[in-house]
Amino acid sequence: MDGLIRNPLGSPSPMRKAYGEALVELGHTRKDIVVLSADVQSSDFSYMFEAAFPDRFINVGIAEPALVDVAVGLANSGKVPIANTFAFLFATRALEMVRTHLAFAGANVKLAGAYGGLSDSFDGPTHQTISDFAIFRSLPNMTVVVPADPLAVRKLLPQVAAWKGPVYFRLCRNEVPEVFTDRYEPKIGEGVTLVDGDDVTVIACGVMVARAIEAAKTLAKQDIRLRVVEMHTIKPLDTELIVRCAEETGVIVTAEEHSIIGGLGGAVAECLAERFPVPLERIGVKDTYAESGPYSELLEKYGLGVDAILAAVQRALARKQVNSSHATSEVFK
């Protein structure tokens, strides 16, 4: 894991610009890529692909169900369509199309969900997306991938395109710290241990990865060794890695820019409950809608800041001690 992350973390860099550039790069290497948008290409930066490959770009207007269905027709004919609109519109308005044709019938369509989580911060809760992991994860055959920084977007997008079957690729609107070095080589379906530690494991995705790394640095000064695992693939979930972390650190914290219901935390809880029960603390939006505001302040207010991770680690440690004292009393009974 050495050398996978920058120290210190890099300066903030725009995720959507990285996405637009990665799309263009992909367009050069793969002639079967077709990009579609529901008239938000200036928002999600797929306009960069439109400029480079106008003959392989389709704007269906503000019509998200048709966006997905047109992509289904393209996929049936051997294209690899990447459909673009806001994450919440895929997860809600176009969901029946996704369920019927992608998840059920296997259409090889990729969904790039822009403005994921709270990242469309000023536009408010109607535009924010905190249920998409839960919704897409529950669909058989769906793959759910969440890059954590601009480099991750560039490294994961070609894998998303090459993956056999539908993928939901969840993107962030904003500038985020550059987390990874060039040695970072993510593979869909495999979690990545970024920071070693044996006191507590935090399993994070998306913009919470940088925050988890910051938390690990703070905790190191208090002699608490926080393991940081990046789970960029919510489904299929790397359950072997989660069980190993539970065995080795005895307690888990999850951190995601999503509701605490049904997302990464929910997936980890299911895995732990069946495979290796240990205390779990979930960081996420606490079953509520957020509001308009500056992005980082919004994340802080809704419990997604570094402080929230630090507090969760302390709670986890306390529960770990209670757990181990229980175990001890069992032994000496």
Added chain:
Amino acid sequence: MSPSSTESRVGAHVYPHGTRHSEAMTADLARRAYEYRAQVLRMVYGRKSGHIGGAFSCAEILTALYFHHLSIDPENPNWNDRDRLVFSKGHACAMLYTVLAHRGFFPVEELPTFRGLDSRLQGHPEPQKTPGVEVAAGPLGHGVAIAAGMALAARMDGSRRRIYAILGDGELNSGVIWEGLMTAAKFALDNLTVIVDYNGVQQTGTTRHVMPTEPIADKWAAFNWHVIEIHGHNMAQILDALDRADEIHGRPVVIIARTTKGKGVSFMENQPGWHGGIPDSAQFESALAELEEGARLWTA
């Protein structure tokens, strides 16, 4: 070179695209439409489940497409340059399965497994299970937008393959249909022909009562489609309309096929109850007799 003239495994005769529409050919296809209705009746009666009314209304349309108009290869159902047929009104799939089987995509003997456990013939179309089925359907309204995507792909490939979609009139209630209409018109997809099986009846009543869609031809025309209206049980009109649609340049084409739900069985025709109704044994015998008579009338 189109392989559409390949003899089907079960030997049902195919009139290759371009064959002159002789009276004998037209009568033969019209007769088969009645035989396929009888097959659908047996399947639904046997399983005590399925949708007869909407299957009967599209019998001639499907027969014309699969035994004459489409460029397809049952031996190679995934041949990329095949014509595509999007069967949007998925509940009527007993007729699609019957036609596909007789066209040689899978054995006719498999048809009675319709809607049973372990069958390839699911209650609604599932492309991964059934050879010849292009897309999933059942949830209504998907057909036009999916077909538009196929037509865009054909254009990108510089291919002359054509895209067809069969819609019910009830599913015109669905908003995504009209999203698809706008998309196809925007891109002037003249390699796309949509056929509306306009039988005037949906699950709980007439379309006029449930959700009025008339004047339907004006609506499609206003969306910049070329509109052809025909009698949807008249085989000669269907065959001619499909040819004319192929010749239209610069616009997608819709064929409004005026049909009768439950066509061919007097007590089923135009009755919403036969959208998903199951005949009892007396009704089965009576319906079968009517359909056999319908076929006999077309026998030279």
